[in-house]
Each structure stands twice: as C-alpha cells, then as structure tokens.
Amino acid sequence: MQDSKILRKNRDMVTRTIDKETILLPIYRISDDIDCIYSLNKPASRIWELIDGKRTLFEIKKNVLREFDATAKEVDKEMAGLLKDLKEVKAILG
Amino acid sequence: MQNKELNIMQVRRQIGWIYPELKWLTEEESAEANEKRQRLLQSLSHKVTYSFAENKIHTGKLSPGCLICGAGYWSCMFINGLCTAHCFFCPQDRKMKEERLPEEDGIVFENTQDYADYLEKFNFKGVGFSGGEPLLVFDKLLEYLGKIRERFGDKIYLWIYTNGSLVNEDKLKRLKKAGLNEIRFDISANNYDLHPVELAAKAIDTATVEIPAIPKDYEIVKKCLVKLEKSGVKHLHIHQLNATEYNYKNFSERSYTFIHSPSIPVFESEITALKLISWAIGNRISLPINYCSSVYKNRLQDKGKRERCAPFVRDEFEEITRSGYIRSLAVSGRPENIKKVARILQERSCQDNLWQIDDTKTKVSFHSGLLKYIDFSKNNLTVSYFCPQLISAPNPGEAAKEISLNPRRKIFLRKELLICQRLTSAAAIESFRKLFIENMREKEARSYFYRNYELKNRQGLESLKKEMELLMVFKTWEHLERGLPEIY
Numbered sequence: 001m002q003d004s005k006i007l008r009k010n011r012d013m014v015t016r017t018i019d020k021e022t023i024l025l026p027i028y029r030i031s032d033d034i035d036c037i038y039s040l041n042k043p044a045s046r047i048w049e050l051i052d053g054k055r056t057l058f059e060i061k062k063n064v065l066r067e068f069d070a071t072a073k074e075v076d077k078e079m080a081g082l083l084k085d086l087k088e089v090k091a092i093l094g
Numbered sequence: 095m096q097n098k099e100l101n102i103m104q105v106r107r108q109i110g111w112i113y114p115e116l117k118w119l120t121e122e123e124s125a126e127a128n129e130k131r132q133r134l135l136q137s138l139s140h141k142v143t144y145s146f147a148e149n150k151i152h153t154g155k156l157s158p159g160c161l162i163c164g165a166g167y168w169s170c171m172f173i174n175g176l177c178t179a180h181c182f183f184c185p186q187d188r189k190m191k192e193e194r195l196p197e198e199d200g201i202v203f204e205n206t207q208d209y210a211d212y213l214e215k216f217n218f219k220g221v222g223f224s225g226g227e228p229l230l231v232f233d234k235l236l237e238y239l240g241k242i243r244e245r246f247g248d249k250i251y252l253w254i255y256t257n258g259s260l261v262n263e264d265k266l267k268r269l270k271k272a273g274l275n276e277i278r279f280d281i282s283a284n285n286y287d288l289h290p291v292e293l294a295a296k297a298i299d300t301a302t303v304e305i306p307a308i309p310k311d312y313e314i315v316k317k318c319l320v321k322l323e324k325s326g327v328k329h330l331h332i333h334q335l336n337a338t339e340y341n342y343k344n345f346s347e348r349s350y351t352f353i354h355s356p357s358i359p360v361f362e363s364e365i366t367a368l369k370l371i372s373w374a375i376g377n378r379i380s381l382p383i384n385y386c387s388s389v390y391k392n393r394l395q396d397k398g399k400r401e402r403c404a405p406f407v408r409d410e411f412e413e414i415t416r417s418g419y420i421r422s423l424a425v426s427g428r429p430e431n432i433k434k435v436a437r438i439l440q441e442r443s444c445q446d447n448l449w450q451i452d453d454t455k456t457k458v459s460f461h462s463g464l465l466k467y468i469d470f471s472k473n474n475l476t477v478s479y480f481c482p483q484l485i486s487a488p489n490p491g492e493a494a495k496e497i498s499l500n501p502r503r504k505i506f507l508r509k510e511l512l513i514c515q516r517l518t519s520a521a522a523i524e525s526f527r528k529l530f531i532e533n534m535r536e537k538e539a540r541s542y543f544y545r546n547y548e549l550k551n552r553q554g555l556e557s558l559k560k561e562m563e564l565l566m567v568f569k570t571w572e573h574l575e576r577g578l579p580e581i582y
Binding site for chain 1: 537540541544545549550551552554555558559
C-alpha cells in the first residue's frame with residue numbers, strides 16, 4: 001500500500017446509511033445474475049467516507065488512527081483488506 | 095432466483111426425462127466454452143456485422159428473406175412432411191409415413207385461399223416454404239406460390255427450402271414462373287452436391303445455400319465455400335443445430351454438448367459456424383455469410399410472432415412491450431380502496447378505455463400513462479406479462495379470441511399469463527416507470543431506485559434486493575436481449 005496514493009470512489013456506487021452502518025449499492029452489475037450489496041463496519045465506513053479523490057492513503061490512515069482506538073499495524077491491516085475488497089468490486093478507482 | 099438458475103430449471107422441465115441423457119457443461123467447461131467463443135468473436139470483431147440487436151452475425155448483405163424474418167414479417171409454411179433425405183440432425187419425425195397437411199405455426203391450412211387470407215390478416219411480407227422436402231409436393235407448392243403471388247403481387251417475397259435432390263431445370267423454370275424469388279439449398283442433406291445449386295443460380299433470382307453447422311463437416315464446407323463463390327450463389331446461411339425429441343439420440347452419439355436455452359442448441363455447432371466465418375474472412379471469400387444462431391431464432395422470430403398477434407388480443411389499457419409481450423398494470427385491494435383510485439382517474443378525466451375495474455371491484459387495471467395519477471405510497475403495483483398464442487381452436491372453457499380469416503375460416507388467439515408480480519415500494523414503482531415506460535438507461539434507473547428506496551433498517555435490505563431482482567426479471571419481457579448469451 002503506497003502511502004502517497006490517492007483513491008477515488010466509483011461514482012456508480014450509491015452509498016446509504018442504516019443503523020449507523022454504511023451500505024454500498026452498485027448501480028453497475030458485477031455479473032449478469034448477481035446484484036451485490038456491501039455493508040461496511042464502523043472503521044471501514046469512515047475510511048470509505050475519507051476516500052475523496054484528494055486525500056492520500058497516509059492522510060486517511062492518520063485520520064483513522066486519531067479517531068479510533070487502534071494501533072498503526074491494526075489500521076494498516078484493516079485498510080489493506082478493505083481496499084483490496086473495494087477494488088475487487090470496482091467501488092474504488094485509482 | 096437468478097436468471098441462470100431459472101433457465102436451467104426451465105430447460106430441465108421442458109425436456110423432462112431426457113435431461114440426464116444429454117451432455118451438459120460443467121461449471122469449468124462452461125467457463126472454457128465461453129472463453130473459446132469469446133476468442134473467436136474477438137478475432138471476428140470489426141470484420142463482421144452484428145444485426146438485429148447484435149443477435150445475428152454476418153459478413154456482407156443479408157438476403158431479403160432474412161431481413162423480413164428479422165423484422166418479424168416471415169411466415170414459415172411447412173407445406174409437407176415427407177422427405178427424400180434422412181439426415182441425422184433433422185428436427186422432425188422422419189418415421190412419418192403419410193403426408194401431412196400444410197401447416198404454419200401449428201395451424202393447418204388446407205387451401206390456398208385461407209392461407210392467403212391469413213397472410214393478409216397478419217401483415218406478412220415474406221413466405222418461406224419448408225417441409226419435409228417441398229418438391230415432393232411440387233404441384234401443391236406451385237399452387238400456393240401462384241395464389242400468393244396473384245394476391246399480393248410484388249409486395250411479398252417468396253422462397254423455398256430444398257435439399258436439391260429433386261431439382262431439375264424444368265422445375266426451376268416452373269417455380270420461377272410461379273413467382274419464386276429465392277431458393278435455399280441444404281446441401282448437407284444431399285452430400286454437398288452443388289449441381290442443383292448451380293442450376294438454380296441460373297434460373298432463380300436468388301440462390302442461397304442454407305446448412306446446419308455440423309462439426310465433422312467443417313473441412314467439406316470450407317472446400318464448398320470456394321466453389322460456391324464462383325457458382326452464382328448469393329448467400330450462405332449457417333444455422334446452429336438444435337436438439338429435438340427426434341434427433342437428440344443422434345447428437346448424443348456424436349458427443350455433442352447441449353446449451354441451456356429454450357431450443358436446446360449444440361455448443362460445437364456454434365463454434366463450427368464461427369470458425370467457418372473466420373476462415374472465409376481469412377481467405378477473402380466474398381460470399382455473404384450469415385450465422386443464424388438459436389438465440390436469434392428464439393428472440394427475433396418469436397418476437398415477430400408475438401408482435402403480429404398481440405394487437406389482436408390486448409385490451410386497450412394494456413401495452414405491447416419492445417419484445418412483443420403484453421404488459422398489464424393494475425392496483426389490487428379492498429373495494430373501497432379501488433373506488434378511491436377510480437375516483438382519482440375520473441377526476442383526472444382519464445379516457446374510459448384506458449382503465450377498467452374488474453367484476454369483483456378489487457382490481458383496477460390501467461394504461462401506463464395513468465401511473466402518474468396513482469398514489470403509490472398507499473398502493474402496490476401488480477405487473478403482469480402475457481404471451482399471445484395462435485391456436486386452431488380453444489380447449490373447452492378456455493378463453494380465446496376468435497379471428498375470422500374469411501366467412502368460412504376462423505383461427506383463435508389466447509393470452510398466456512407468464513408472470514404476475516407485485517412491486518410494493520414507491521421507489522420500485524417509479525423505477526419501473528422510468529426504466530420501461532420512459533426508457534431511461536438501466537444504470538440511471540438503478541441509481542434512482544437505490545437512492546430513493548425507503549430503508550428503515552437492515553431487514554429492509556432484503557426487500558430492496560427482492561424489488562431490484564423483480565425489476566431485472568421484468569426486463570425479460572420488456573427488452574429484447576442483445577448479443578450471444580452466456581454458454582452453460
């Protein structure tokens with residue numbers, strides 16, 4: 001994960017919030033048959049929120065570290081996993 | 095349930111006990127099959143034309159008959175059943191011993207007058223005479239050709255299908271005189287003998303070769319292609335093999351693989367057709383080649399049938415979708431609720447013929463143009479699709495509309511209910527309107543739905559998903575699907 005990297009959200013992803021949980025609803029189809037819905041936990045929701053096409057991954061990480069009771073290692077792990085998943089479903093670009 | 099699962103289930107149901115006897119693709123084989131076809135299609139891209147919503151792949155011009163077929167104005171008249179050949183791929187019952195009566199779409203036409211009246215009533219622009227081998231009933235064929243030509247003049251295009259075994263110069267002259275425009279030879283049924291084709295190319299305006307794509311004949315067809323180009327033949331049609339109850343055993347003996355699609359097409363046949371087109375392009379064969387896939391036939395030919403029949407049986411408040419089905423919209427509920435909906439439609443001065451309350455006073459059906467007047471925060475929308483079907487006569491007690499062809503002859507049309515489902519959320523109903531009535535792009539309609547669906551809690555996600563699935567299912571009856579479908 002390059003700290004200087006800037007990611008942006010796929011605009012074809014609708015974000016909704018229910019019960020303080022972020023739900024991602026892709027308006028493109030992953031395959032002909034499958035309509036997928038993705039739900040993000042609290043830290044993941046915050047990371048998603050911070051991805052704005054301007055902030056670097058380093059800045060996002062800094063924010064998360066400040067706001068959550070977690071170590072840098074834990075945040076790195078959480079972010080790496082989340083970004084991999086988001087890329088896989090084409091939710092983020094860049 | 096997803097589309098793929100639904101299709102597999104439908105095919106299983108359609109062919110019943112035969113299903114386990116046939117070879118189907120495993121998931122892994124299916125991925126390989128799709129990849130193999132994709133590679134072939136990629137090698138053809140920019141070198142072929144895709145017509146009729148990308149359902150037909152061809153090089154050069156399509157024959158007038160194919161254009162008429164694609165536009166939905168083709169009548170295929172099976173003038174007889176007996177044949178001179180015994181092809182392993184024949185989709186019909188070759189054990190038949192007695193000649194049958196002329197038949198189109200399951201309707202028997204014993205005389206030319208009734209058939210001509212039928213062609214006029216349903217606005218056909220072309221007739222293809224098939225069989226059996228139509229030249230076995232040569233006099234009858236001439237009678238039908240003559241009658242239709244006399245009645246419609248140049249406004250109709252006429253062609254026949256033959257294996258060529260009974261073709262001679264005299265017959266060709268008489269066919270031409272009777273008004274035949276095109277003759278199509280299945281040379282695979284006659285040992286790839288090109289002599290009758292060459293004779294026809296001199297006598298009839300358009301001589302065409304129309305063969306099934308038989309994997310083991312690939313090399314033979316390649317050789318024929320070079321000769322056909324010089325013979326005066328104007329088109330080559332290669333069609334995909336389909337399994338029927340009469341040929342599936344022969345196909346299984348040849349280890350063909352079947353695809354889950356309504357007409358049970360053969361995978362290897364599609365690959366053979368695409369390989370032949372690729373070879374022809376690579377070898378600069380200028381003869382126009384048209385691949386007539388099963389999916390084209392299912393989608394375009396059936397759409398044509400539906401579009402011809404639907405106007406006769408739809409109610410005024412119902413509409414015909416872009417794929418030719420009849421769409422019916424309704425609000426159901428308690429009589430007092432239905433009364434309220436009716437009152438609103440009256441207050442808005444909606445035309446009487448565009449809405450109707452049923453006898454039980456629990457349902458009001460209406461034209462999509464009236465959707466905007468109905469308050470869907472309080473009502474659900476019931477969406478139904480029907481397929482119009484031509485029948486000789488209805489079963490006792492069956493509702494069917496009588497169509498008079500002339501004072502002596504009637505045929506009937508019935509509306510078969512395909513699906514009846516309810517959209518419950520205002521967002522889904524508005525998305526339905528945007529997607530299918532306003533023809534908004536799918537992405538935009540999905541975006542609208544996801545942004546506006548009322549989500550109160552996590553449980554609501556399940557309903558949201560279900561409503562979106564339903565909207566996507568409706569696409570089957572609303573839109574004509576594009577391109578070759580996934581193979582599985």
